[in-house]
Amino acid sequence: MLLLYPPMQTAAGQVCKPNASLAYPNLAGALRDHGVDVRIYDACVGDADDPIVDSMFDKPMPLPSGYVRMGVDDERILNVVADYDIVGITSIFTDQETMVLHCARLIRAAFPDKILVSGGVNARSRLPRFFAAGFDAVCLSEAEGTIVEIVNEVRRSARPDFSSIHGIAYVDAGGTTRIRPTRSQDVVWDLDKLPMPAWDLLANERYWKIARPHAGVFEPGVELRYAQMMTSLGCPFHCSYCHIAGEQEGSLSGPIGKFRIKSDDRVLDEIAMLKDLGVDNVFIEDDSLLGDKKRGLRLLRKIQGAGLNICDVNGINIIHLLKRWKADHEILEALAGAGFTQINLPFETGNLRIMRKYASNKLNIEKADIESLIVAMKEYGFKIYGNYMLGYPDETLEEIETTIEAAKKHMSYGLDAAGFFIVVPLPGSPLYDAAVAGGHFSEDFDPDRMNIYKANMVNTLVPAEVLEEIRSRAWHEVNNPEFKNEKKKLLAPTD
Template identity: 25%
Template sequence: MQVTLINPHTLIQPSDPLTTGICYFPVTLAYLAASLREQGHLVHVIDAFGEASTTVRRWRNWWMQGLPLETLLGRLAQDGGDAEAPIFIYAGNLVSHEATIQILKAVSQRFSRRPRIVVENTQAVTAYALKKALPDFFSAGADYVLTGECEQRGPRLLSALSSKEELKTLDGVYWRENGAVHGADPAGFIQDLDSLAFPAWDLFPLAGYWRLHYAHGPVTAKRWLPLLTSRGCPYPCRFCVVPETNRMKWRARSAKNVASEMAFWGERLGIREFHIEDLNPTVDEERVRQLSQEIESAGLKLTWKIVAGTKLDILKEPDTLHRMARAGCRYISMSPESGSPEILKRMGKPFRYDAAIELTRQMHREGIRSQACFVVGYPEESDADRALTRRYIRRLAQAGLDEVALFICTPVPGSSIFGSEQGYQSLSELSFSPVWRKTYRLLSRYRRGTYLRFLLWKLLYHPVKLLAQPFHFLSRRFQTKMEMTPYRALSVMFWRWMHP
C-alpha cells in the first residue's frame, strides 16, 4: 500500500523567537516510516519544515517556518498512485498544533477520499496527549487519531481500514462515527526496542536541517542526527505530559544496539555527532557505562550529547562521567526544575541537589558542557521559592555549569496541571513563554534577571568560559544552547525579513 507521511511546519511566537521555534527532527515519524516500509508499504514523506527550512512568513499570530501550504498540497497531488492512499500527519509539537490543524483541514478538503491519520509523539516534553485534543482533530477532518507508540499500531491500523469490526479490536486508535468518538487508550508498550528498524532518515530532507546550523542541542559538526536510546520516564512530574503518554514506564535499547546505529549512520551518511533526545537516558547507570564501553570498543570516533534534560543526579559511580567523556560525550542537559524543595514536592519530582553540584564539578573537569533546566511559575510558587531557585543556580554556576534554561510553566494537555490556567485561545499558545498568563510579566522579568545574573556569576567564577562564547558563536561551532540560540533567533528574523 502507498502511504504518505507529513511533518508539519514549525510555528514561532514573534514575541519570543529565543524560546520558540526550536528545531526538532521528527524522530517518531522516522520510526513509523521505517516500520511501514519494513511491512512492505511504499512510503512517501513530505517534510513541510525540512523541505523549506529557511522560509519564514507571517501566518495569523505566528511566524510559520516551512513550505507554503499550496506547495505541500501540490506535492501530495504529485505523489499519484492510489487515490485512496492513507496520509499520516504528525502532531509532534504542541506549539505547532495550529499548523497541524491547517494541514489537516486543507488535506481533508482537497483529498477527501484519502484516510487521514493523526500521529502522536510520546517521546518529547514539548509534545501533548492527543486524546485531550480529539475535538480539534476531528473537526478539522481527521478520520483517525493514533496515540501511543506508532511502530506497531500504524501497520495494524492500515490493515484494519477496510473492516470496522477489526478496527474495534485496536488499542490506541480513536475515530468518529455518526457523530460519536470511539476508541480505546493505548494498552501497553514496545518492550523489545532493539527489534525496531532504525529510523528511515533516508526518506527525509536532512540537508534542510543541516543547512540551519542549529538544532535542539548545540551543533558543532556540519552533520548530526538525533538518537532515541530509551523511551519513557519513571517519574510522575505533574507539569509534564510524559506520565500520561508513557504511564511512568521506562524501557531501553541495549548499549550494543545504540552503538550499532551510531556506526550505521557514520558509515552511510558520515555522521560524527549524535544528539540523544531521550526523555531520561540515565535511568540505568550501568547501561550508560556499557554504551560508553561499546563506543570505545568499536573504535567509533564521534561525539554525543544528552540534550533533553536528563535526571543526572541518579548517577552514583564516581567514574561514570569520565567513561562518558572518554567515549565522546561532550554535553549533558539536566533538569533540577526548581531550587525549592517544597515546589519539587508539589511537582512530584525527586532531585538530589548536592549530588548535582558534585556532578557539575565533574563535568567541568571532564570537559563536558552542562546545562540545568528550571520551570518557573508552577502553581502556588512564591517569590521565596524563586529566590531559592536563583540561589541554587548560583551554586551550580560556581561549580562550573555552562548554561541555564528557564521555562515558564504552561498547562500542557495531558499533564496533571492541564486546566489549572485559563486565558489562552489556542493550544499553540501553550508555549514556555505563555504571554496570556496573568503573571507572565512578573515571571518574564524574573527569567531575564536570572539569565543576567547567571552570566555575571559565570564571568566571576569561570571567566574563560564566558569569554569564549563569542568565538563559538561566530564560528558556528556551538558548545552550548546559549551560544546557539541568538544565532537561531537572528537567522529566523532574517528569513522572516526576506519573506514579507
C-alpha cells in the same frame, strides 16, 4: 503513505528549529518493513525541489497571530500530498497544534477522500479539535504496530472500519467518536523488536546545512551532520509536568511510561547505521538514559571508540550523576569516553518543596553537592547547561528568586549557561489536569501560547506578566555576553 512535518510557526525573537522528531523515522521503518511506499516530507525545510534559503529562514510568512511561519507554502504541501492515499501528521508539541490543524483542513478541503491520521500526546489529549479539523483517526500510543493495522484496513476497504484496532480513536460512519484504549499487551516491551528507524528518509542534508538541532550550542553557519536516537523509552520518574506521568496502566496510551531499554547490540547497530549515513554528531533523546544505571554504564563503555560526538539534551537526571551525593567519577569518565560533549542538567528548581511536589522528589537538593559535580564535569571537558523552571501555580516569588540564585551559584561553579523556562501544563500531563481544576486556564486555551517562554496560566501566586519579566531578566543577568550573542544570531526574523 506520506508522513508530513508541518511548517513551523515561531514567535519573533525566538529561534526557529526544524522539528525532525524521531516519530517519523520510527513509523517509516515499520511501514517500509510492511511493504508500504512511504515518504517523509518536512514542510519546514522542503526537499531537493524546494529552495532552502529565500522562502524559508530568511523570509518567513507573517501569521495573523503575530507569529511567523517557516517553510513551504500551502500550494507546495498540496502538490506533495496529491500522490498519497494516507497522510500522517504528528502532534507531540502543543504550540505547533495550529499548523498541524491548518494542514489537516487544507488537505481535507482539497482531497476529501484521503485518510488523515495523527498521533502524539497532544493529539491524544485534544481529540475533538483534531476530528473537527478532518482527521479520520488518532493513534493513542506508540504507533509502529498501529500504523500498520491502519494501512491494512485501508488496503482492505475503500471505506475503512477501524473498530477492531486497539490504541486508536476514530470517527465512525455515523459521526460518533470512538475510543479504543491501548492495552498492556499492545505495548512493545522488548524494544529490539521495533523496526530500525528510517533515518535515510529524512531531509538530512538540509538539516545539516541549516544546523539548528533543537538544543545544544554550535557555531552558526557551520554544517552539523547530526541525527537523533533513543536507547530506551519511558522513565522511572513521574514528574507532574511530563506526559510520562499520565502514560500509566489504565490510560489511553497504556503503560508506555514504564522504563524500557534496547539491548547493547541494538544500540550499536543503530549507531553503525547513522555513521553509514554520514552522521558524526548524535543527540540522545532518552527520557532517562541512566534510568538503569548499571545498564547505562555498560552501554557507555561499549560505545567508546564509535568516533561520534554525542549530546544529551533531554534525559540525564542529576541524581544519576552522583554517588553518595557527590560527583560519580565512574559515570562521568564513561560519558566522556563514549564521546559525550554537551550535557543539559535538569536542575528544575532551587526549592526542595517544589521538587517533592512536582518533580518526583528525584533530587535532594539540600544534600547533593552540585559544586563537586559541575567542577568534575568541567574537568572531563563537558559543556554543561542548566535548565530551571519557574512559575508553578503555588510557587511564591521568594521561591522563584531562590531558583535564580541557585542558577547563579551553579554558574560560579563553572556551568556554561542557564536556561530559564516558564512552567507549561501541557495537555496529557497531570499538571494540566490540576491547572484546569484549579482555574489556572480553561480548556479552550490558545495552544499558540503553550511554550516555555510564555506564562501559560492565570491566577498563579506570581502574575503572568511578572513571570515573563522575571524569566527574561534572569536569562540576561545569569548568562555571559558571549553566550547571549551566539543565541541572538539564531533569532527568528521580524520582517
